Amino acid sequence: MTEELEFLIKKDKVLKQIHDDLGSPYIPNRPEGFETLCKLIIEQQVSLESAKACFKNLETNIGIIVPENILKYSVEELRTFSISKQKASYLIALSNAVIEKSLNIEKLSSFNDEEIRSQLIKVKGIGNWTIDIYLMFCLQTKDIIPIGDIAVVNTIKKLYNCNTKQEIIQISDNWRPYRSMATYLLWHYYLAKRNRKPIIY
Structure with a gap:
């Protein structure tokens, strides 16, 4: 398990449950350019x-x-x-x-x-x-939370029972400095609930 996952699992019981249920998430890696x-x-x-x-x-x-x-x-x-x-x-x-x-x-x-x-x-x-x-x-930045991503936002709202952008930001602040890994876990959950796999092309 990576340092990022260990940190998040210890700090957030919701993310821990996702990892316990579904395992480690897919980490996208695309070429720069x-x-x-x-x-x-x-x-x-x-x-x-x-x-x-x-x-x-x-x-x-x-x-x-x-x-x-x-x-x-x-x-x-x-x-x-x-x-x-x-x-x-x-x-x-x-x-x-x-x-x-x-x-x-x-x-x-x-x-x-x-x-x-x-x-x-x-x-x-x-x-x-x-x-x-x-x-x-592309650059493997470790501390990004894409607030403009509908799947991420809706998953946070569902799992953390919140509604506003400010609440989402406050929740995600708890994942610093590894908000990107938290995002991958949330996507992992989102896709699994829909019986879908990551699309790679």
Whole structure:
């Protein structure tokens, strides 16, 4: 068992019960870079099943997911590849930021979390949820609670009998400095209750 799990299990009986019942959670690990940010944009506010299908359709039609290939297409053309109008505009905005060098994705890992957040948030279509997931999955940041994630929020509300954002934040403060691992446990519970497995692509 990892240090993070041991810490959380000793400190929080709800998380301990999840671990006792379901075992250790799956820890996502995605490569840093442009393609992952594109996936996260596509994953915003939809199921992972739907996002995976959209991404694969995009990949089939444009080839390697790099800024130059996305910028060959207009928003309307990208929509024909199962990408929504809004997300198509976000993918183009990200591609332009990389091409124009206002965002250097390769250097992000050399900055601290807040510096990374301040750079990514400038790109149209990249909000706190996308940044939180990028930090967790790609940079393995240990102390993130993605308040914008519906599955996490609803699971906390259910298991801890709370309703407000402030209550959720107060509960999650108890998991510092390992809120990311707590999030993985909550996702583990959420998927298990729905007989679903993590989607990897």
